Amino acid sequence: MSDDMSIFPKIALKPEVYDYLRGVFTNKEILAAVDQGEAEKRFQGLLSCLSHPPAFTCVRVSTHLASLEEIQHRLKEELKQQQKCGSEDFSITIFPHPHIPDVLLLPVMGPRPVVQLSAEVIVGAQCGSAVLRGAHVFAPGLLATPKFMKKGDVVSVFSDLEGKCTRGNKDFQGKRVFVGNGVSEMGRVDIFCSDKPVKGVGIRMVEPLYQSPSFDGILPSLVFLQNLPSVVVGHVLGPLPGERILDMCAAPGGKTCHIASLMGGQGEVVALDKIRGKVERICQNAKALHLDSIKAYCFNSVKAVCSDSRQDTEGPPYPPESFDRVLLDAPCSSLGQRPNMASTGSLKEICSYPPLQRKLFHTAVQLLRPGGVLVYSTCTVTLSENEELVAWALNTFPCLSLQPQDPHIGAEGMLGAGLSPENLRLLQRFSPELGWVQETEEEEFSAKQPESQSKPPLSQRANEDTIGFFIAKFLKR
Numbered sequence: 001m002s003d004d005m006s007i008f009p010k011i012a013l014k015p016e017v018y019d020y021l022r023g024v025f026t027n028k029e030i031l032a033a034v035d036q037g038e039a040e041k042r043f044q045g046l047l048s049c050l051s052h053p054p055a056f057t058c059v060r061v062s063t064h065l066a067s068l069e070e071i072q073h074r075l076k077e078e079l080k081q082q083q084k085c086g087s088e089d090f091s092i093t094i095f096p097h098p099h100i101p102d103v104l105l106l107p108v109m110g111p112r113p114v115v116q117l118s119a120e121v122i123v124g125a126q127c128g129s130a131v132l133r134g135a136h137v138f139a140p141g142l143l144a145t146p147k148f149m150k151k152g153d154v155v156s157v158f159s160d161l162e163g164k165c166t167r168g169n170k171d172f173q174g175k176r177v178f179v180g181n182g183v184s185e186m187g188r189v190d191i192f193c194s195d196k197p198v199k200g201v202g203i204r205m206v207e208p209l210y211q212s213p214s215f216d217g218i219l220p221s222l223v224f225l226q227n228l229p230s231v232v233v234g235h236v237l238g239p240l241p242g243e244r245i246l247d248m249c250a251a252p253g254g255k256t257c258h259i260a261s262l263m264g265g266q267g268e269v270v271a272l273d274k275i276r277g278k279v280e281r282i283c284q285n286a287k288a289l290h291l292d293s294i295k296a297y298c299f300n301s302v303k304a305v306c307s308d309s310r311q312d313t314e315g316p317p318y319p320p321e322s323f324d325r326v327l328l329d330a331p332c333s334s335l336g337q338r339p340n341m342a343s344t345g346s347l348k349e350i351c352s353y354p355p356l357q358r359k360l361f362h363t364a365v366q367l368l369r370p371g372g373v374l375v376y377s378t379c380t381v382t383l384s385e386n387e388e389l390v391a392w393a394l395n396t397f398p399c400l401s402l403q404p405q406d407p408h409i410g411a412e413g414m415l416g417a418g419l420s421p422e423n424l425r426l427l428q429r430f431s432p433e434l435g436w437v438q439e440t441e442e443e444e445f446s447a448k449q450p451e452s453q454s455k456p457p458l459s460q461r462a463n464e465d466t467i468g469f470f471i472a473k474f475l476k477r
């Protein structure tokens with residue numbers, strides 16, 4: 001299927017990164033299993049699906065505070081209320097994930113045939129991606145607006161793909177994509193000429209290209225927007241009430257809060273992150289979700305183990321074998337994130353992650369007690385940060401073995417790192433390209449119903465059409 005049949009172009013990568021990734025997805029082990037054409041098709045499928053948003057919005061619910069059914073009911077009521085205040089009427093479908101007890105799924109409707117207007121605003125790529133997942137445009141994300149834009153104006157919103165639009169511009173003709181229409185909540189002067197940092201909604205989206213509710217201010221203690229694979233991580237870690245858990249790279253705390261919720265608030269969850277401002281976000285999220293078993297510290301986790309095994313202070317560093325379970329949700333090249341229309345990262349940057357991941361992994365193994373569980377995860381698609389890291393870990397730490405994961409709703413590990421078939425089956429890789437079916441433009445714009453006959457069941461699509469993600473679970477003997 002050619003590129004111009006797609007609503008968005010494939011993700012734009014630096015040529016060196018494109019060649020590197022192509023090499024990963026057509027490596028020798030893969031080519032021994034499938035032919036070159038099939039491997040190439042999957043790689044091109046990956047590039048296409050990365051620029052599009054996943055087909056479902058995933059919400060993790062606070063089952064430590066209320067039942068899933070009660071939260072589902074309250075969420076539906078809240079979203080109906082939100083809809084009454086907006087200008088569009090669309091049916092709200094919310095269904096529980098069939099295998100994950102604290103997940104609600106909402107099908108995303110789109111892309112829809114939205115007519116572009118003559119008044120245009122430009123937003124940053126990150127803001128544009130958030131709009132494609134249901135957000136309104138927050139004022140700090142605005143880069144360019146019409147010269148005389150005032151409150152109440154109806155405008156078309158475009159995302160600046162390459163980060164080339166200067167803040168305060170009046171127009172912009174560089175590479176951009178249309179993400180929908182909205183109503184301005186502020187005048188141009190309020191946005192660009194204020195002394196104070198500008199806050200709040202700048203453009204309220206009324207006709208987004210992809211329709212998904214905005215969760216801003218919706219049941220803040222009961223629902224938390226989280227990608228499905230990230231929720232799977234908490235369950236795979238399997239924390240038990242009363243245990244002591246370490247989350248080594250924790251901010252903004254989505255997984256930390258999930259872990260504390262699964263433990264019913266009993267025990268201790270230590271959350272570390274090296275960026276102070278981000279640690280504040282962990283604390284804010286823990287507070288909003290009423291989780292007080294979380295202790296968050298600003299700390300470089302590479303140094304989180306101390307040599308004196310008698311030292312037992314409140315905060316880091318900790319003596320070896322201090323924790324029952326450790327989560328290493330590692331800093332990574334993030335190439336699985338969706339939607340992402342352009343990645344500005346260099347090959348050098350991508351190659352800088354495995355050494356850091358290995359250092360963090362060393363610390364993780366030291367801090368874990370014998371008999372404890374270590375979960376390693378990333379939101380990227382490379383081999384070097386995923387299966388090759390696992391192969392290195394199994395060679396370096398004979399005390400570690402891979403464990404089955406529950407739930408295991410993703411695919412198995414990818415070929416190319418020399419892992420045995422048994423070990424590959426124990427890994428969980430969310431590979432959206434495997435289920436990616438590119439539609440023609442006509443089909444894409446048909447405002448398709450998710451219940452469409454020709455498609456696999458909703459829950460299967462929700463498991464497949466996710467961000468790219470990787471999970472490995474180890475037991476320390």
Ligand SMILES: C[S@@+](CC[C@H](N)C(=O)[O-])C[C@H]1O[C@@H](n2cnc3c(N)ncnc32)[C@H](O)[C@@H]1O
Nearest residue numbers: 249250251252253254255273274300301329331
């Ligand atoms: C993938 S994000 C974590 C997401 C988080 N687990 C969640 O679910 O909300 C990786 C985090 O690692 C942090 N980080 C990077 N290097 C670190 C280090 N040496 N020590 C501690 N945190 C680090 C980054 O600041 C970033 O917040």
